Amino acid sequence: MFRRRSDEATSSATALAEQDDAQPRDPQAKKGRPTPKRSEAQANRRVRVSVPKDRKEASRQSRERLRAEREKQREALINGDERALPARDKGPVRKFARDYMDSRWSVAEFFLPFAVLILILSIVRVPALQLLSTLLFLIFLILVIVDFVRLGLGLRRALANRFPDTDSRGTVMYGLMRNLQLRRLRLPKPQVKRGEHP
Incomplete structure (x- = not known):
């Protein structure tokens, strides 16, 4: 009862297993071969997971x-x-907002270069130039605000027409912040030319 198998039984079992491996098997049937040892299974594993040895690695x-x-x-x-x-840049709504802003001229995109120019003028110790730089900055700031309102309302209306059932919360601000950058420096790069309709 508790005897070891003979070599004949072992060799016949191995021969049967080889025959089963050669034949295509039914997916519903039993596997027909012995389970491999853990060391063999690990050696045959295709994808090796590299576990770091320490925190530094x-x-x-x-x-x-x-x-x-x-x-x-x-x-x-x-x-x-x-x-x-x-x-933050994925999706058709954000792409439309980018194209809408890239296709239009705006005063706001020249805000940063103009602000640098005003800063240089305000450093000069001539009172007339300092006063002029302050007035120019206020006028330009008002123009940027008016331009923002115009573009923001236009983008909101275009989004409501193009994507009536889509949540476009934050998209107008996304477009306006994109509009503050010079066109050449915008990322993702503009896909439409000025004057084109998105």
């Missing part, structure tokens, strides 16, 4: 992974690849 791996993700997102921002864009 784990942090290095996470930094490399983050760097690769950032590089992929940067390439997507430059090329306009919709699949790899960051979450």
